[in-house]
Amino acid sequence: MLITNPYPKFAKIKKQQMSGLLTSSIARKVVMALSGLFLVFFLGQHFVINITSVIAPDTFNSWSHFMGYNPLVQFVLQPILIAGVIVHFVMGITLEIQNNRARSVNYAKYKGSANASWVSRNMIITGLVVLAFLGLHMYDFWIHEMAYKYIEANPEDPTRYYAETVEKFEPLLRTVIYVASFALLALHLLHGFASSFQSMGVNNKYTPAITTFTKIYAIGIPLGFAFIAIYHHLNPITH
Ligand code: HEM
Numbered sequence: 001m002l003i004t005n006p007y008p009k010f011a012k013i014k015k016q017q018m019s020g021l022l023t024s025s026i027a028r029k030v031v032m033a034l035s036g037l038f039l040v041f042f043l044g045q046h047f048v049i050n051i052t053s054v055i056a057p058d059t060f061n062s063w064s065h066f067m068g069y070n071p072l073v074q075f076v077l078q079p080i081l082i083a084g085v086i087v088h089f090v091m092g093i094t095l096e097i098q099n100n101r102a103r104s105v106n107y108a109k110y111k112g113s114a115n116a117s118w119v120s121r122n123m124i125i126t127g128l129v130v131l132a133f134l135g136l137h138m139y140d141f142w143i144h145e146m147a148y149k150y151i152e153a154n155p156e157d158p159t160r161y162y163a164e165t166v167e168k169f170e171p172l173l174r175t176v177i178y179v180a181s182f183a184l185l186a187l188h189l190l191h192g193f194a195s196s197f198q199s200m201g202v203n204n205k206y207t208p209a210i211t212t213f214t215k216i217y218a219i220g221i222p223l224g225f226a227f228i229a230i231y232h233h234l235n236p237i238t239h
Helices: 015-055 057-069 071-106 123-151 161-168 172-199 207-234
Strands: none
Touching: 015 057, 015 071, 015 161, 015 172, 015 207, 057 071, 057 161, 071 123, 123 161, 123 172, 161 207, 172 207
């Protein structure tokens, strides 16, 4: 019986090239996973600080002031965070382009839904929504903060953060946009957080427990952020 090669294109790729291709794509996935885990960690600490704006406004003020004026946070951790966001975004786009190319070569008819969930096939969409949210969020808080400190050169005021944050959630539209973004963040994390361990080759007896933890975190943290936004919208500071 005559056996024909079903992938004639691949026949032209030398073995060495194949392994190079593989390692670079695996390396990209690992970088994606590590930067994602770093951002997940940031999200957890960001949530802990922000939930104090609901339960203990004075603590929120003093923690925000510390974060805003501590040189280690401002000049070391903040640039690392920005670099983490950029790496995750650039790698995500690269992987998406790579996957699309691979799909069009490998499958005449790609039936995505046959082997993957909507969330896992649309990480790029949920990721871009989270990125757009970050743009709005930086405009709302971070740019204002940079202008306050470094452009207007206002004096330090450790008591201002609580009122400034609550004020942001006065408009219904902003609150709705934030809550909708948190829903997409949850979808992004639902697949991303769990699969980051897979990308790093973690597969042992703890895997089921890790997966359960990632799912609880993926839903719980965005839900908590939504609670903060809605709470402040419903409890404005009366002047
Ligand atoms: C109700 C929910 C949230 C509130 C009230 C909130 C509040 C804040 C505040 C007050 C700052 C300014 C910190 C500073 O002084 O520099 C900030 C910065 C930031 N937030 Fe949020 N945030 C929320 C949700 C989120 C979410 C879901 C994300 C990510 C997807 C996020 C990502 C960031 C980032 C990256 C920064 C810049 C951090 C820095 O460099 O200082 N935030 N947020």
